[in-house]
Amino acid sequence: MRNYYDVLDLARSASSKALNDALGGLTTEQIEEEGDLKAIMETTEWRTHYRRAHLQYEAIAAAMNHPALQGTLDTHLWSKRVIEFEPEQNTIDFGAPGTK
Amino acid sequence: MAMPLAAQSTSLDELPAATQDEISRVCLPVQYREGAGAYRNCVQTEISLRDGSTNNPSDLARLSFDDKYAVQQACAKAGGQSSSDYQSCVTTQISELNAVEAPKLELISEDELYVVQQSCFDAQSKQGAANYRRCLNGEVNSLLAIPAADTSNLNMLKKNALQLRCSSNASNAVQYRQCVASEFESIAGQAPSFLPVSTAAVVTANQPTLDNNQRNNQTVNDVVQEVAQSQQTQIEPATTTESSSANNAQLADNEAPQEEPTMSLPRNIVPPGADQRQLTDVIDNKTSTDTVNIAEVVNSDSSEQEAASSESADNLLLAQASTVDTAAQTPDAADARVISRPELVETLNKQAQAKAQGVELDAADAAATSAPDAGADLMSKASVLWQKFLNSLSSLDSTGWLIIAGILALPALLLGLFSFTRHLKPRTAVAPSSHPDLASRIEPGLQTRRLRHEEQAASLFDDESPASTADIDHDAITRIATKSERPLERTGLDNALAEDDIDNPVRSDAPHQSGQPVAETTHWQSAFGGWLQRLPDTEKTSACIEFLIYWVAYGDDRYEPELKKRLFTATDLSSHDEIKRWVLKQDVFAFSDVIAWMRQNATQAELDQSVSLIWALLVTENNVTPVQTTLIRYLSDAFGTGKENIESRFEKAFGHPLPTMPRTDNLAWWAKQDDTQVQDWNARAIATRPEQEQMIARLGLPAKYNEAQVINAFRRAARRCHPDRFTALGDRERAMAEQRFIKFEEARDKLLGVSV
Numbered sequence: 001m002r003n004y005y006d007v008l009d010l011a012r013s014a015s016s017k018a019l020n021d022a023l024g025g026l027t028t029e030q031i032e033e034e035g036d037l038k039a040i041m042e043t044t045e046w047r048t049h050y051r052r053a054h055l056q057y058e059a060i061a062a063a064m065n066h067p068a069l070q071g072t073l074d075t076h077l078w079s080k081r082v083i084e085f086e087p088e089q090n091t092i093d094f095g096a097p098g099t100k
Numbered sequence: 101m102a103m104p105l106a107a108q109s110t111s112l113d114e115l116p117a118a119t120q121d122e123i124s125r126v127c128l129p130v131q132y133r134e135g136a137g138a139y140r141n142c143v144q145t146e147i148s149l150r151d152g153s154t155n156n157p158s159d160l161a162r163l164s165f166d167d168k169y170a171v172q173q174a175c176a177k178a179g180g181q182s183s184s185d186y187q188s189c190v191t192t193q194i195s196e197l198n199a200v201e202a203p204k205l206e207l208i209s210e211d212e213l214y215v216v217q218q219s220c221f222d223a224q225s226k227q228g229a230a231n232y233r234r235c236l237n238g239e240v241n242s243l244l245a246i247p248a249a250d251t252s253n254l255n256m257l258k259k260n261a262l263q264l265r266c267s268s269n270a271s272n273a274v275q276y277r278q279c280v281a282s283e284f285e286s287i288a289g290q291a292p293s294f295l296p297v298s299t300a301a302v303v304t305a306n307q308p309t310l311d312n313n314q315r316n317n318q319t320v321n322d323v324v325q326e327v328a329q330s331q332q333t334q335i336e337p338a339t340t341t342e343s344s345s346a347n348n349a350q351l352a353d354n355e356a357p358q359e360e361p362t363m364s365l366p367r368n369i370v371p372p373g374a375d376q377r378q379l380t381d382v383i384d385n386k387t388s389t390d391t392v393n394i395a396e397v398v399n400s401d402s403s404e405q406e407a408a409s410s411e412s413a414d415n416l417l418l419a420q421a422s423t424v425d426t427a428a429q430t431p432d433a434a435d436a437r438v439i440s441r442p443e444l445v446e447t448l449n450k451q452a453q454a455k456a457q458g459v460e461l462d463a464a465d466a467a468a469t470s471a472p473d474a475g476a477d478l479m480s481k482a483s484v485l486w487q488k489f490l491n492s493l494s495s496l497d498s499t500g501w502l503i504i505a506g507i508l509a510l511p512a513l514l515l516g517l518f519s520f521t522r523h524l525k526p527r528t529a530v531a532p533s534s535h536p537d538l539a540s541r542i543e544p545g546l547q548t549r550r551l552r553h554e555e556q557a558a559s560l561f562d563d564e565s566p567a568s569t570a571d572i573d574h575d576a577i578t579r580i581a582t583k584s585e586r587p588l589e590r591t592g593l594d595n596a597l598a599e600d601d602i603d604n605p606v607r608s609d610a611p612h613q614s615g616q617p618v619a620e621t622t623h624w625q626s627a628f629g630g631w632l633q634r635l636p637d638t639e640k641t642s643a644c645i646e647f648l649i650y651w652v653a654y655g656d657d658r659y660e661p662e663l664k665k666r667l668f669t670a671t672d673l674s675s676h677d678e679i680k681r682w683v684l685k686q687d688v689f690a691f692s693d694v695i696a697w698m699r700q701n702a703t704q705a706e707l708d709q710s711v712s713l714i715w716a717l718l719v720t721e722n723n724v725t726p727v728q729t730t731l732i733r734y735l736s737d738a739f740g741t742g743k744e745n746i747e748s749r750f751e752k753a754f755g756h757p758l759p760t761m762p763r764t765d766n767l768a769w770w771a772k773q774d775d776t777q778v779q780d781w782n783a784r785a786i787a788t789r790p791e792q793e794q795m796i797a798r799l800g801l802p803a804k805y806n807e808a809q810v811i812n813a814f815r816r817a818a819r820r821c822h823p824d825r826f827t828a829l830g831d832r833e834r835a836m837a838e839q840r841f842i843k844f845e846e847a848r849d850k851l852l853g854v855s856v
Contacts, residue, residue, distance in 0.1 A: 037765075040765060049781065052655055052656060072740065
């Protein structure tokens, strides 16, 4: 799946105003290159579902980067589907139980 | 213009009864097919034709119904009825028909006429009108050559019985008349008297083409008369009969042709009342090759076992009566069945064998009836039955024995197979439902049956893992719980569950027991991982499942904004609220930590059933959101199930396939989506609709639904929520499924108008 927020250089939680501004700032070349981006992101309903799916792809990308989940099944070709979704590593070692 | 109906009726009534019947037969089908007007026109036309208003000499209307049918059948392929080819064909058919003398059908009885017509039906429908008439002539003349038993003195009941018996046994009119003669005594209780056969000579006198028939019929007549006379004679002693048999057998051997001749099917004429049963086979003259007329008499008096042996052919008396010249045979002769000499011998051999057995049984019966006391009588009857049983066994051929052996061996084979499969696989632990109340509401008696049969079913159907158990289509769980099956009071567990089963799951007092040891160290990617690690080991799996449920639900924004605000501002949160908060923060690393922890620590059954629980609680039939599709597919890989397995399981659970991977970034994919469907992906919007529409959406029904659809959707939903599908999970998870089931019950009842 395409990561349109990444193309627009926005966070998934970006406001509507920021999104509209970013869409308005797209060059003709960008619009032609990202054929479906403008239509998807400008249509409220489509954008809503795209944003929800975007979250899941980020989550899946995070899971696939988890050291404990290396080598799991990939019958749906997730490694290719989430290639544009690379969340930053945020590993936190909380140590033994009971510590905070 | 059609004649007024009253005038027509008058005209029709004035016609002879036979003509009225004829017209009715022609026009009644028209009435049924095309209505009263067409019927009226048909009647008028038929009457006009019979009045001679149409002077066409080849007019079909002048023919009898049967002749007309034969002509029409013969000309059916010539073209439409108005075509010249068809008319030419009709003219030719009628011309040929007129060249053949009309059969003397009036000389035979009505039931014999029926048999004659049946015999010639093939000629009537395939060989043209002239051949049909020849066939009738042949049948009638053959029939008239045989003396007919006089049934005029029989009452209607006996006459009908006789006709029924013989019409079912005879394949042509001659056989029918012979059957009537032979069966007469068994029904009437007295020997028949025969009508004179002189009519046959009258009928056949002017038919040169039937000379041979006449000769043969005369031979048949002689034989029959001879048999009939034998009824009046004293029964010869057995020794005399045997001697006669031997002489006749010798004669038969001498006169039998060296090559095996073909002979038509023997016609059994068994003189009624003859203690010495003689099987007389008369060969008719309707063969396509050289045939012989043979009157065969079986010496039925021989009570020796030889009669039943393969050598019993010696007991056959084959008397060659005459040779038939086939040059002048009639066309209908081709229909006669031809059998070979060995076949004939075999047939007679079987009859002799049966007769011999009958003699033995008769003797045994006689001994039984003469027994002085009841005990002996009983023993004798038992002996007779045993003898009958042995006789039945002795008459079995190899196929019969094989079938009996198979029937006897089948239970042993099934038992062996069952034992083998039981030992082949380890027994599956039965996990009884912790919610017998729910189970009994879904299917009363289910628990008992499952406990009784689950082990057997598991071993028989490779149902080893609890996950597989959960995926069985429980056809038994299909009956709708009725009002009477509902509990009068909600359980404490029910009451503990809040209205929103997703947002307010309850924690069971009994901690969930995971089957796997918890991993000691984990590289957590989120703060949630640290929080999870501080939970008691027995609660970690439940917390992870709860996280996933919220994740899937909130992925579709199934939460109120007020909830988000409260959770983010509160300082003292319950463990459930803690989980919700991490989900609402959309912490993708928390998600990955949950997946990782479960993958490392949960059993495969827990993993599989977690997915089943997620879709039981959140997924609606025919309304799977893109988020749900994506996550279900991802979890199938992360939990080691795989694409094919998850698709199969989903289709079993929902009755439709799992949607393909959504492409919300693609316009082409959006173009394929139905607008109504897209609106239904918004759960919060559905909650604002009228109650009826909410119930429809809950069961995934179309806007226009019927009762069967409601019932079927509910049954599938009930299967998805059945507690036995979550035996590897904890009480809390099963309680959530139960709460969801209650929601489905509510939707079903409201849509069906059931008063709860």
